[in-house]
Amino acid sequence: MTATATQANQKIKSAADAKQSADDVFSRAPRSLWHDAWTRLLSNKAAVVGGVMILLFVFVAIFAPLIAPHNPLELNSGKGFLPPAWVDRSATGKAGDPNFLLGTDNLGRDVLSRLIYGARVSLVVGIVPTIIILFVGIVVGLFAGYKGGKVDNGLMRLTDIVYAFPDLLFFIIVMTALRNTAIGQLLNGLFLLFVALAIVNWVGVARLVRGQTLSHKEKEFVLAARATGVPTSRIMYNHILPNSLGPIIVAAAFLIPGAIITEAILGYLGLGLRPATDPTDIFITSWGAMLLDGQSAINNQPWLLLAPAICVAIVVLSFNFVGDGLRDALDPRTRVDG
C-alpha cells in the first residue's frame, strides 16, 4: 500500500472508536449528540477554516463558467507562457498581463480559468466514488456484521487480497489497460477512475461498518428491538446504522481527499482525465492534467506546476482539517491533541 493509503486506513481504524462516547452524551440534558458534535466542530478553528475553504471550492467548481475570466480552451496566440500578472520579467522574457492573473500555459491558455475548471473534476472525483463506496460498504458491512457466516468470511478474505494490492498500482494498471476501451472513454475517462476508486476503497468501509455492527448487535437496544419483533432489515438500518454514523462520516471525510490525490497522481502520470477539446464539455481539464503539462516547463515556467500543486495542497489540507475536526467532535476521547 502507498503511504497515503496506510494513513487513510489508520484514520478509518481510529474512526472506529469515535462512536463509543455516545452513551456519555445521552445521559446529560436533552441535547442531541449531533448538536453537541456540531458545537464542538464550530469551536475548532482549523475545521472551520477548512470548511470555509471547502465551501469556496464547491462554489467555484459549480459556477466555473460564470467565474472563469477566460475560456479555458481559448488559445491566445502570441501570449504563451505569460508569467503571473505581478511578475515583471520584461528584461529577460515576457511581463505579466493583468488580464491573465496567474499567467498562461504553453498554448496561451489562461491558467486561472483552467484551475477553476479543474476544481470541477476534483470535486466530482472526490464525491462520486465516495457515495458509491459508502453505499456498498454500508450494505455489505451491516450484513456481514449482523448475519456473519459466508458473507462475513468472504468479506474478510477479500479484504486480505485488496489490502495486498498496492492501491496506486491497481489504479495505474486499470487505467493503463482499459483506457482505450469504451468504458475508459466514458466521461473523459473519469468513469473508469470512479469504478477503480470504488473497488479499492469500499472494502475498508465495509470492514469499519462490520466492526461497528458487531459491537452494537449485542447491546440492549438491539436486543430490545429484536425482542419486540422488529424485522432484521429494520434493526440493521434503523437501529444499528444510525449508531454507527459517526465513524462512517469521519471515514468519508478522509476518502474525499484521498480520491483527489489519486486523480492528481494519475493525471501527473498521464493516466487521468482525457484532455477535452470541445468547449461544451463539462470536464475540460483537471489539476492532475495541469501538473503533467507544468512538469515539462518546470525550469522556466514554474508557475504552471506551482499553481495546480498549491490548489491540490489547499483542498486536501482543508478536507483533512475538517476530517480531524469531525473525529474530535464525534468523539472527544480520540482527540489527537489530548
Added chain:
Amino acid sequence: MTTYIIRRLLWLVPVLFFVALITFLLMHSAPGGPWDRDPSARQVDATTQKTLNQRFGLDKALFLNLDGGNPFDSQFINYITGAIRGDLGPSYRQRGVDVQDILFKPPKNKPFWESRFGYSARLGLLAMGLAVVFGIPLGIVAALRRNSWVDYSALFVSTMGISVPSFVLGIFLIIILATQLNVLTIIQKDWSSPAAWLVPASILGFGTFAYITRLTRSSMLEVMSQDYVRTARAKGLGPRLIISRHMLRNALIPVATILGPALAALVTGAFIIESMFAFPGMGREYVKSIGNRDYSMIMGTTLFFAFLVVLSNLAVDIVYGFLDPRIKVE
C-alpha cells in the same frame, strides 16, 4: 505461534495468486496486442507480430490449452510457474532482458545493491531512517511539553505531512531549491555522493515522519496518564528513568508496528519521487514501463510490490505478539 506463522505464510499463496490473476486479466482486457497499442509509434507488420507472439508465447491459450497437447501449457499457468521459480518473463520493450534482470540485476561487476531494487530499497531505508530519527524524538518532546510551542509546531508539521501528498511537496521543494535558489540539480547523474540522496529521501519520508511524530505523541500522552507511571513517580524514580524505562517501552509499541508497512509503502510508493528526480530505481522503471506499455514489466513489478506489502504486514503481526505479550495471537 509457529502454527499461526505457518498458516499466515500459506495464506500468502492464494493472495498473491489473486493479485497475479487480477493483473493478468486487466492486462489482457486491453484492446489489441502488446505490439500495436501505441498508435503514435511505428506499427509492427503482421508477420513480425506473429513471430513476436510466438517468441513470447502469446499465441498460446490464456488459461487452459484445450487444443490438444499439454493442457497446462497456457499463458497464465506458464507465467505463474515461472514467477514461482523467480522467472518473471522477458520484457516486451527492452530487447533480450528479463523482467527480474531489470529489477534485481546490478550493472556488470557491481554489487547487488547497485541494482534497481537495491537503489529503491536504499532510498526507502534512508527515508525511513530519517523519519524515525526525527519523528520519534519530536513526538516525545511534543508530548512531554504539551501545549508548548514545540508541541504546536510538531502538530502543525505533522498535519501538513500527513495531508499533503509527497509528490506535491516534492514539486514545491524542487521549484524552490532547483529553479529559484539553484542549490540542487534536478536531474542527478551521480548518485554516489550521499548529499544527492538527501532531498529525494526527505521528501519521500516526510509523510512517514509526520505520521510517526503524531503517533508517538498521542501514544506517549496515553501512557503518561497510566497507573504504573504514577506508581513509578510515587516510589521516587527520576523523570529520566520513568521516561526511558516505563513510558517509552509501552509508547513505542504502536510506532514499531507501523514501521513494516511504512517501509513497504516507501519502497513501493516511491515511483513518482523516483521519476521526478530521475532516480535509477524500480519505481522510475515502472513509470517508464507504463509509458511504453511494457506489459510483462508492469505485471512483474506489481507482483513483486504486492509480495513486499504482504510480507511486511505479516512481519508486523508477528512482531506485535513479541512486543506486547498482552496481545494474544489467535
